[in-house]
Amino acid sequence: MKKVLIAVFALTLGVVFGLGTGIGFASSSRDYISIVGSSTVYPFATVVAEKFGKITAFKTPKIESTGSGGGHKLFGSGVGVQYPDITNSSRRIKKSELEKAMANGVKEIVEVKIGYDGIVIANSKKGPSFQLTRKDLFLALAKNVPTGDEAGKLTPNPYKTWKEVNALLPDVKIEVLGPPPTSGTRDAFVELAMEGGADEIDWIKALAKTDKKAYQALCQTIREDGAYIEAGENDNLIVQKLSANPAALGIFGFSYLDQNTDKIQGSLVDGVSPTFEAIADGSYPVSRPLYFYVKKVHVQTIPGMKEFLAEFTSEKAWGEEGYLTDKGLIPMPEAERKLFKENVATLKPLSLGDL
Amino acid sequence: MRLLKVSKMQTVMDKGGNGGPPMPLKKMRKELVPRKERATIGQFEVENPRMSCRNVDVYYNHGEKKAINNINLDIGRNEVIAMIGPSGCGKSTFLRCLNRMNDTIDGCRVTGTITIDNKNIYGKDVDVVPLRAQVGMVFQKPNPFPKSIYDNIAYGPKIHGLVQNRDETDGLVEQSLRRAGLWKEVKDRLDQPGTGLSGGQQQRLCIARTIAVNPEVILMDEPCSALDPIATAIIEDLIDELKQDYAIAIVTHSMQQASRVSQRTAYFHLGDLIEVGPTDQIFLNPLHQLTEDYITGRFG
Amino acid sequence: MNKSENMASSAQGRQLRTMDIVNRGLARRYRAERRFKRFGLSAILLSLAFLAVLFISIFANGYTAFQQTFIQLEVFLDPLKIDKEDLGSANYQGLVRESLAKTFPAVKNRADKRKLYGMVSSGASFDLRKFVQKNRHEIGNTIRIWVPADDDVDMLIKGHILRDVPESERRMDDTQIAWVDHFQHQLRIKQEFNMTFFTGGDSREPELAGIWGAVCGSLYTLLVTLCLSFPIGVATAIYLEEFAPTNRWTDVVEVNINNLAAVPSIVFGLLGLAVFLNFFGLPRSAPLVGGLVLTLMTLPTIIIAGRASLKSVPPSIREAALGIGASKTQMVAHHVLPLAMPGMLTGTIIGMAQALGETAPLLMIGMVAFIVDIPGGFTDPATVLPVQIFLWADSPERAFLEKTSAAIMVLLLFLVIMNGLAVVLRKKFERRW
Numbered sequence A: 001m002k003k004v005l006i007a008v009f010a011l012t013l014g015v016v017f018g019l020g021t022g023i024g025f026a027s028s029s030r031d032y033i034s035i036v037g038s039s040t041v042y043p044f045a046t047v048v049a050e051k052f053g054k055i056t057a058f059k060t061p062k063i064e065s066t067g068s069g070g071g072h073k074l075f076g077s078g079v080g081v082q083y084p085d086i087t088n089s090s091r092r093i094k095k096s097e098l099e100k101a102m103a104n105g106v107k108e109i110v111e112v113k114i115g116y117d118g119i120v121i122a123n124s125k126k127g128p129s130f131q132l133t134r135k136d137l138f139l140a141l142a143k144n145v146p147t148g149d150e151a152g153k154l155t156p157n158p159y160k161t162w163k164e165v166n167a168l169l170p171d172v173k174i175e176v177l178g179p180p181p182t183s184g185t186r187d188a189f190v191e192l193a194m195e196g197g198a199d200e201i202d203w204i205k206a207l208a209k210t211d212k213k214a215y216q217a218l219c220q221t222i223r224e225d226g227a228y229i230e231a232g233e234n235d236n237l238i239v240q241k242l243s244a245n246p247a248a249l250g251i252f253g254f255s256y257l258d259q260n261t262d263k264i265q266g267s268l269v270d271g272v273s274p275t276f277e278a279i280a281d282g283s284y285p286v287s288r289p290l291y292f293y294v295k296k297v298h299v300q301t302i303p304g305m306k307e308f309l310a311e312f313t314s315e316k317a318w319g320e321e322g323y324l325t326d327k328g329l330i331p332m333p334e335a336e337r338k339l340f341k342e343n344v345a346t347l348k349p350l351s352l353g354d355l
Numbered sequence B: 001m002r003l004l005k006v007s008k009m010q011t012v013m014d015k016g017g018n019g020g021p022p023m024p025l026k027k028m029r030k031e032l033v034p035r036k037e038r039a040t041i042g043q044f045e046v047e048n049p050r051m052s053c054r055n056v057d058v059y060y061n062h063g064e065k066k067a068i069n070n071i072n073l074d075i076g077r078n079e080v081i082a083m084i085g086p087s088g089c090g091k092s093t094f095l096r097c098l099n100r101m102n103d104t105i106d107g108c109r110v111t112g113t114i115t116i117d118n119k120n121i122y123g124k125d126v127d128v129v130p131l132r133a134q135v136g137m138v139f140q141k142p143n144p145f146p147k148s149i150y151d152n153i154a155y156g157p158k159i160h161g162l163v164q165n166r167d168e169t170d171g172l173v174e175q176s177l178r179r180a181g182l183w184k185e186v187k188d189r190l191d192q193p194g195t196g197l198s199g200g201q202q203q204r205l206c207i208a209r210t211i212a213v214n215p216e217v218i219l220m221d222e223p224c225s226a227l228d229p230i231a232t233a234i235i236e237d238l239i240d241e242l243k244q245d246y247a248i249a250i251v252t253h254s255m256q257q258a259s260r261v262s263q264r265t266a267y268f269h270l271g272d273l274i275e276v277g278p279t280d281q282i283f284l285n286p287l288h289q290l291t292e293d294y295i296t297g298r299f300g
Numbered sequence C: 001m002n003k004s005e006n007m008a009s010s011a012q013g014r015q016l017r018t019m020d021i022v023n024r025g026l027a028r029r030y031r032a033e034r035r036f037k038r039f040g041l042s043a044i045l046l047s048l049a050f051l052a053v054l055f056i057s058i059f060a061n062g063y064t065a066f067q068q069t070f071i072q073l074e075v076f077l078d079p080l081k082i083d084k085e086d087l088g089s090a091n092y093q094g095l096v097r098e099s100l101a102k103t104f105p106a107v108k109n110r111a112d113k114r115k116l117y118g119m120v121s122s123g124a125s126f127d128l129r130k131f132v133q134k135n136r137h138e139i140g141n142t143i144r145i146w147v148p149a150d151d152d153v154d155m156l157i158k159g160h161i162l163r164d165v166p167e168s169e170r171r172m173d174d175t176q177i178a179w180v181d182h183f184q185h186q187l188r189i190k191q192e193f194n195m196t197f198f199t200g201g202d203s204r205e206p207e208l209a210g211i212w213g214a215v216c217g218s219l220y221t222l223l224v225t226l227c228l229s230f231p232i233g234v235a236t237a238i239y240l241e242e243f244a245p246t247n248r249w250t251d252v253v254e255v256n257i258n259n260l261a262a263v264p265s266i267v268f269g270l271l272g273l274a275v276f277l278n279f280f281g282l283p284r285s286a287p288l289v290g291g292l293v294l295t296l297m298t299l300p301t302i303i304i305a306g307r308a309s310l311k312s313v314p315p316s317i318r319e320a321a322l323g324i325g326a327s328k329t330q331m332v333a334h335h336v337l338p339l340a341m342p343g344m345l346t347g348t349i350i351g352m353a354q355a356l357g358e359t360a361p362l363l364m365i366g367m368v369a370f371i372v373d374i375p376g377g378f379t380d381p382a383t384v385l386p387v388q389i390f391l392w393a394d395s396p397e398r399a400f401l402e403k404t405s406a407a408i409m410v411l412l413l414f415l416v417i418m419n420g421l422a423v424v425l426r427k428k429f430e431r432r433w
Helices: A002-028 A042-055 A068-075 A095-103 A134-141 A184-198 A202-210 A212-220 A235-244 A254-259 A276-280 A296-301 A305-312 A334-346 B002-017 B025-030 B091-097 B128-134 B149-160 B166-179 B199-212 B229-242 B255-261 B279-284 B289-295 C002-066 C092-103 C110-117 C124-134 C151-157 C174-185 C195-199 C212-243 C248-260 C265-279 C287-311 C315-323 C328-356 C360-364 C385-393 C399-429
Strands: A034-037 A062-064 A086-089 A109-124 A144-146 A154-156 A176-178 A228-230 A249-253 A264-266 A287-295 B051-060 B065-075 B080-084 B109-116 B135-138 B217-221 B247-251 B264-269 B272-278 C067-076 C142-148 C189-193
Touching: A034 A042, A034 A068, A042 A062, A042 A305, A068 A086, A068 A095, A068 A287, A109 A184, A109 A235, A109 A254, A109 A276, A109 A305, A109 A334, A134 A184, A176 A184, A176 A235, A184 A212, A184 A249, A184 A287, A202 A212, A235 A249, A235 A254, A235 A264, A249 A254, A254 A276, A287 A296, A287 A305, A296 A305, B051 B091, B065 B091, B065 B272, B080 B091, B080 B255, B091 B217, B091 B247, B091 B264, B128 B135, B135 B199, B135 C315, B149 B166, B149 B199, B149 C328, B166 B199, B199 B217, B199 B229, B199 C315, B229 B247, B229 B255, B247 B255, B255 B279, B264 B279, B264 B289, B272 B279, B272 B289, B279 B289, C002 C067, C002 C399, C067 C092, C067 C151, C092 C110, C092 C124, C110 C174, C124 C142, C151 C174, C151 C189, C151 C399, C174 C189, C212 C248, C212 C287, C212 C328, C212 C385, C212 C399, C248 C287, C265 C287, C265 C360, C287 C328, C287 C360, C315 C328, C328 C399, C385 C399
Parallel strands: A034 A062, A034 A086, A176 A228, A176 A249, B080 B247, B080 B264, B135 B217, B217 B247
Antiparallel strands: A086 A287, A109 A249, A109 A264, A109 A287, A144 A154, B051 B065, B051 B109, B264 B272, C067 C142, C067 C189
């Protein structure tokens, strides 16, 4: 018993000592790249990081999936080894976030767009195929919808089936599985699909100019009467639920459709099917750009930063036949790729005026 | 004051005798000290006492409950003093005052003076650790440590530094077990757990453990209440032997045991020490009504 | 006389009545007992059924992950393309592709070539590099090497991609399946025990992903947790139980400890973020910080278990030690603590098992991360087993489904081992008195 106690005591001392070195470590240096941010960019960033770790002598970067907002918050907290070097984002950095970062000493941030992600509305192959418009999506999912042609008149969403929304749609109960409000996918869906649909109603479009707040409240509030089911951040779970329930539709990223084409089908939106090509050429309406942001000062201090950026922006990674496309990233047009590659090479910082 | 009372009573008895033939027993009974009288009668002092208690009160629950009340009692050298009385009379509480075991009870307070060799054990500068080595204790339920028989005995001497090496320890263990009359039974299995012995053996092991630290006083709190008559007889013989070297205070429920082993007996009743005196006198000729009621089995 | 007879008969009557009443109620009492037993039994059966369903589904999904499909390639180690002085930098991927192209010379179309090259894992080139570095004398020869197949091929071989569904609904089209069949026909496809799963770190390629990195992270984290929470927990329990006076302060401490045991674990994560990362400036994602946070989480469990086992040591042992003149510290150290130790160890192991399964507090301190390199110390970035499971469960690739289940099996195995250890320790050290 005594020996055990002595051993435990020795180990405790060891840990306390380790703690000391840990504190020492934090203030000295870091030999790996630290990346935070969006869970949508995560699958792509991780692939690049892994490749980078294997083909170079540098350590594999560490990537945390914190969500776009959480990533910007950590990224903009300051300069130094305890703060991340890169943050991934499934939307552009907000002006407020950039201002905050600058206030914290992160003066120079390089913006890199890496490609596009399509948001698909899909259902089981066992169910009927849907040909939706963005207006249909708005009317089916908004909390309050306009009635008749009278401007400004709203009622709580009365629609129970898709046929009630649009006579061309199947007579199926409205049941949509989607991400919760914390998700970047949800933000993008609301912005691209719901607002896009609402804009087709003239008076709502006009409202955007006169009363932005009321416009956003109208477009961005999703109904809470059970037709829209928050299925958690796990897109795989939504896919599994869809195969179990052929009547339901699901909202998730394109890569999950790409991996599960044997089980689920993507709905047409505004007449365009969610295919790789359609998202790449911009004809599929519900797609968003993906970004990452780099701290310029860290490029010099953290080993491997330059090489990592070069790997990410190489044609074999983000090009039209690069390995990122295998993982479902929709590449940018060539001109755009060239532009951002140049930005990275010169480390051109973002200014408030760009936003 | 108390002595005065005794002498007064003696006068009363003398008067009753009136110089005539010795008073018949029946008549004497009527002259007993009445029940409501709670002051101690009998000779509580001895010459050259080992321990001596004066005006001892014990309170429980932070003074809410008074457990024993103004006890005066001496414990002589080389004698066995038995404490008897009905349940809850305070005899165990009193016993536990003698080596300050009551200190471990939360909210227990002891007032008055208890001295051992003229030194107050409740004095400010007194350390309970050496005190308990000086005043050993044997408990009601045999409580050997869950260790080997050898370690049970050797533990006390080791912590007090009474032995320096293995040989000394071996010798002391054997000596203690011999004095406790257990050596023959356990000498071949000293490394086996003490808890594996029978109840009587366990209690003798506890006694051996106590005498291994060579105390001056041994306190025994109903040491035989969990044992069968044969084991009890062995322990009683042992007590008889031990009194040559130690002062022994024993609490017992059995009046036969008290009469067999003790030289003096103290009778407690509801926190009061009612009567104390030579054992023969207490059992054959008690002076107090309560003592008489108890030993004749009218209650208790 | 009469009166006494009456009394006797009424007493008898009363007795009879009592028996009658007892008998009348007897059947009902036994019925209630049987009903209660049935309820208890069915509750146990129900929970066992749920457990069985869970285990069966995990096992059914996961057992295939312990096998991995390999493809045999014939690679010509072209001395012109491999610099003997710098073996590491050659274009091994090119060699692998060349070999595939040679096997199927008919493939000319660019898109088809991409598909063809996708048949083997991107890890194949690393395997080839390793081979060449070990056998440099083979340069110039044509060698046969087994490389891991792509996860889609693996899924097809394992039957997770069905051949009989229409081509458009499959991850693999007919040409790809034909290639696989060609390999299979030549006996150049085999399934082998998946060592990578147990020796590799995380990867975005399912066929290269392993749990060793996460296991190491868990070990480091738990080691920190154990070394801090056990001594602190035991010392706290001993102080509170044996030495602390009972007053309002100790009551407050006790209530707070009991409350802490019920605090959601994410709160400890937030605390860790604020104290260890922001205040002390410890590194993010490090097992050291994870261990500290989990220490906070497991401490109440250990303290409560420790106090309970100290309480269960009978007072007679304490009296025996005190009665012989042991000081309070000696009493605790020599007698009470050894007797309470089995209970304390059990509590500690259960606390550790809890810590092993925890993800929420680690989220806040950056241990929910993609980490490929195996952590080699307490300050290296690391993740832990449950986090690895969480990350894989969220990956789009189908093949990660089986990896997830397999990792769950490994985690469950660890938990079973730990709880088994608790039982063994208890049995071994338990003493009777």
